[in-house]
Every structure is written in structure tokens, then in C-alpha cells.
Amino acid sequence: MRNFLPLVAITQMAICISGCSGVHYKTVHFDSDPQGQRVFLAYTANIGNKLENKQFLGTTPCTNAVLVDRHDEILIEQGRIAFYSGFVQPCAVFSCEPSFSETNLHRQTIVLRGEAHWREADIVPSSLFFDLHKQE
Helix, strand or coil: CCCHHHHHHHHHHHHHHHHHCCCEEEEEEEEEECCCCEEEEEEECCCCCCCCCCEEEEECCEEEEEEECCCCEECCCCCCCCCCCCCCCCEEEEEEECCCCCCCCCCEEEEEECCECCECCCECCCEEEEECCCCC
């Protein structure tokens, strides 16, 4: 019986660790004023970088899934961006761009920062709203 106790303890720890990680996708609702605008997501190591790897998420209003941890903080996977330093927060940039036919509307961005050594990641909200009538 004593030989099985370490095995049981190790199994329970493995179950706890795997269950506590809590990595999952959170559904985020995107909307804009006016509706019918294009929403994109780009990952970057620094907000000053040019956003070349944009992913189309949909046309507002829309919903999409974003990778988060158990605290609903944004997760930016290794390999999606260039690694500068453990002290530089990677960024997820959500942008809403006006349709080509629209005039007097401006591109809007919302930046969520990932985890770094000195700061926790931003919490992903359940909805993001873009007002394209405002200038950034």
C-alpha cells in the first residue's frame, strides 16, 4: 500500500496542474459606429512596429475568439512575434478600418498588452467598440 501513495500523489498533482492552467478561447463581440466596417487583429513585439501580419476577423457587428488564460488575460503565443526581451510587452492590436467607399471616417485601434517580467497581461473585455468618427 505504501508503494502506491507516491503514485497517487503524483497523479493528483498532474491533474491539478493540468486543470489549473485554464488556457481557453474567450468570445469577444466587435461593434463600430457606423456598422459594416472591417476588424483586424495583428500581433507585434512593439506598438511602434508596422502591422504587416493582420488577420481579418470580420465585419462589424461580429464575434471572434481570442486566446486567454484562466484570468481572462490575453495570451500571445511564442512564435507569433519577434522576441526582443522578457521586459518588452508583446501587443495584440485590434484595428477597425473604414470600408473603401466610406469618407470622413478614421481607422481606430485598441491595444492589449501581453505579459512581461514586470507587468501582467491586459484582461480581454467581452466586447470592443470602435467609433470611426473620431480621429486617433
